Amino acid sequence: MLNLILEPLSFEFMRQALATAILLGILCAVVGNYLIVQRMGILGDVIAHAVLPGLAIAFFLGVDIFLGAFICGTLSTFIISWIQSQSRIKVDVAMALVFSGFLALGIMLITLLKSKLDLHEFLFGDILSVTTDDVKRTVIITVFVLILVKLFYKELLFYTFDPLGAQASGLPVNLIHFALNGAITLTIVASMQTVGVVLVVSLLIGPGITAYLLVKELYQMMHLGAVIGVISSVTGMYMSYYLNVPSGAAIVLVVSVLFLLALFFSPTQGIFTRPEMAHQRAKLMNQFKSQKTK
Amino acid sequence: MVDFMLEVKHLAVNYRGVTAVEDVSFCSLPGQIVGVIGPNGAGKSTMVKAILGLVPSTSGVVKFRSRALKQQLNSVAYVPQRSQIDWDYPITVWNVVLMARTVHTGWFRTPSRPSQEIVKDALARVGMLELRSRQIGELSGGQQQRVFLARALAQQAELLFFDEPFVGVDKKTEAIIFEVFEELKSQGKILLVVTHDLGTALTKCDQLLLLNKQMIANGSMKEVMTADNIQRAYGDSVLLLNKYVS
Numbered sequence A: 001m002l003n004l005i006l007e008p009l010s011f012e013f014m015r016q017a018l019a020t021a022i023l024l025g026i027l028c029a030v031v032g033n034y035l036i037v038q039r040m041g042i043l044g045d046v047i048a049h050a051v052l053p054g055l056a057i058a059f060f061l062g063v064d065i066f067l068g069a070f071i072c073g074t075l076s077t078f079i080i081s082w083i084q085s086q087s088r089i090k091v092d093v094a095m096a097l098v099f100s101g102f103l104a105l106g107i108m109l110i111t112l113l114k115s116k117l118d119l120h121e122f123l124f125g126d127i128l129s130v131t132t133d134d135v136k137r138t139v140i141i142t143v144f145v146l147i148l149v150k151l152f153y154k155e156l157l158f159y160t161f162d163p164l165g166a167q168a169s170g171l172p173v174n175l176i177h178f179a180l181n182g183a184i185t186l187t188i189v190a191s192m193q194t195v196g197v198v199l200v201v202s203l204l205i206g207p208g209i210t211a212y213l214l215v216k217e218l219y220q221m222m223h224l225g226a227v228i229g230v231i232s233s234v235t236g237m238y239m240s241y242y243l244n245v246p247s248g249a250a251i252v253l254v255v256s257v258l259f260l261l262a263l264f265f266s267p268t269q270g271i272f273t274r275p276e277m278a279h280q281r282a283k284l285m286n287q288f289k290s291q292k293t294k
Numbered sequence B: 001m002v003d004f005m006l007e008v009k010h011l012a013v014n015y016r017g018v019t020a021v022e023d024v025s026f027c028s029l030p031g032q033i034v035g036v037i038g039p040n041g042a043g044k045s046t047m048v049k050a051i052l053g054l055v056p057s058t059s060g061v062v063k064f065r066s067r068a069l070k071q072q073l074n075s076v077a078y079v080p081q082r083s084q085i086d087w088d089y090p091i092t093v094w095n096v097v098l099m100a101r102t103v104h105t106g107w108f109r110t111p112s113r114p115s116q117e118i119v120k121d122a123l124a125r126v127g128m129l130e131l132r133s134r135q136i137g138e139l140s141g142g143q144q145q146r147v148f149l150a151r152a153l154a155q156q157a158e159l160l161f162f163d164e165p166f167v168g169v170d171k172k173t174e175a176i177i178f179e180v181f182e183e184l185k186s187q188g189k190i191l192l193v194v195t196h197d198l199g200t201a202l203t204k205c206d207q208l209l210l211l212n213k214q215m216i217a218n219g220s221m222k223e224v225m226t227a228d229n230i231q232r233a234y235g236d237s238v239l240l241l242n243k244y245v246s
Helices: A001-011 A011-035 A041-050 A052-061 A065-086 A093-112 A119-124 A130-150 A153-161 A163-170 A172-210 A217-241 A247-265 A275-293 B046-051 B069-075 B092-104 B111-123 B142-156 B171-186 B227-246
Strands: B006-015 B017-027 B031-038 B059-064 B074-077 B159-163 B190-194 B209-213 B213-217
Touching: A001 A011, A001 A041, A001 A217, A001 B227, A011 A041, A011 A130, A011 A172, A011 A217, A011 A247, A041 A065, A041 A119, A041 A172, A041 B006, A041 B046, A052 A093, A065 A093, A065 A172, A119 A172, A130 A153, A153 A163, A153 A172, A153 B092, A163 A172, A163 B046, A163 B074, A163 B092, A172 A217, A172 A247, A217 A247, B006 B046, B017 B031, B017 B069, B017 B209, B031 B046, B031 B171, B046 B059, B046 B074, B046 B159, B046 B190, B059 B069, B069 B092, B074 B142, B092 B111, B092 B142, B111 B142, B111 B209, B142 B171, B171 B190, B209 B227, B213 B227
Parallel strands: B017 B213, B031 B190, B031 B209, B074 B159, B159 B190
Antiparallel strands: B006 B017, B006 B059, B209 B213
16 A cells, blocks of 8 residues: 555656645645635636737747746736726626637747647646756745735735725725736646646636535635645546546546535535435435335 | 815716716715615715725715825725625624724734724624624624624724615614614714615614715705605606605
């Protein structure tokens, strides 16, 4: 048993992949909670796909592609907010359009610039290609974002719960809004390489909504979500190693299974276990018994 | 006395090309409850939001204590309409009320002991201290409104804005809201209360603003609730309102 756990660790690429997966499990779960409570889960998906033009341009110019991705992802959130504030168009359709518009621009740029960017890797990630420098960057981003969340927790709580009340009390809500979107973009850019843009959204919101079914405060969702995120990414990595399946898909499947477990069996809200269901179960059992005795 | 008043001059709001509020002016003195009334779509909520700078105004000046209100938002408490809040948000009663202390506490700090005491007193005042560990979604509509009332109290504001505080609340909550309003009034605060309820709430107001995009009437209940004014604000639905006219 112990050998099963230790064997993959003898490879450096696995050690680096696991370290990255653990860091992202924590980071995505914590940051993703802000998407959940603002009912903006899809924004994770939008930003993830909207980074493509930035990648293409940065690749062409020979600058750090993570910088290009970050700038482009942040730009997409600005455009969504701008469309929303300037017209009667609702945020969901603004996001849908920005999503495909940026993706189309990216695909076009890759072709026009004859870029050697690997679209497959962009979409699905390749955690086994993680280098020591990548691990370092992930550590820096994770520590940086977690410190920000800790420092601005009470302001972010007020803003995400009651944006109007927060603004009326004098908090700089626009600054908070864009800083939060910046942190979300940074998290997505850091995760791109590992799980790819298609799957990153589930790493962002999966652990959080699982925790949401189990606890009743945002900071508890963050703590429990981080634990669930780490369990998912580690389990997913081992599955990927032993079953020889793509790591991103394996991690996301574990996330989904854990969510289903909570959905069915959460003590307070589980479909099979919530208090009113215990009532119904007892009723059914009684009916069953009385039929038996007849 | 005049130095402490709330002064709104020529406030106007255009919302995506449509005039929502047109040239509204009024003054309110400390120790006054100001009722903002008018038909649906009259721009009552929008006017309050524009006063606070929550929606951009196309023109107008808002002054409090002779200075721009925008520079003194730390003396303001705003309770939004119940429908603006996500009641499934993962937060407990205690932490909702603790939000009131966010700006007073300042960046990078955790709320002080006196702040915690203020929150405790506010919750006790509205009869919600026992339920402080409840998730807000587990409360009744009236209890939820009382939590927000406690939050407004804990902000220790001079100017308080309530948007439709009587919607969906029980008799007990209504009575508590009226009591707290009276207390705040006696402490010399200014309260602006948006309501479409033309019942008991109106009799508690010292000043009424009757709105339909523009100011139809402004003054005491007697001055404002005349048949002529109501006809101008509500148009054909006037028959329904006749019973409120003295």
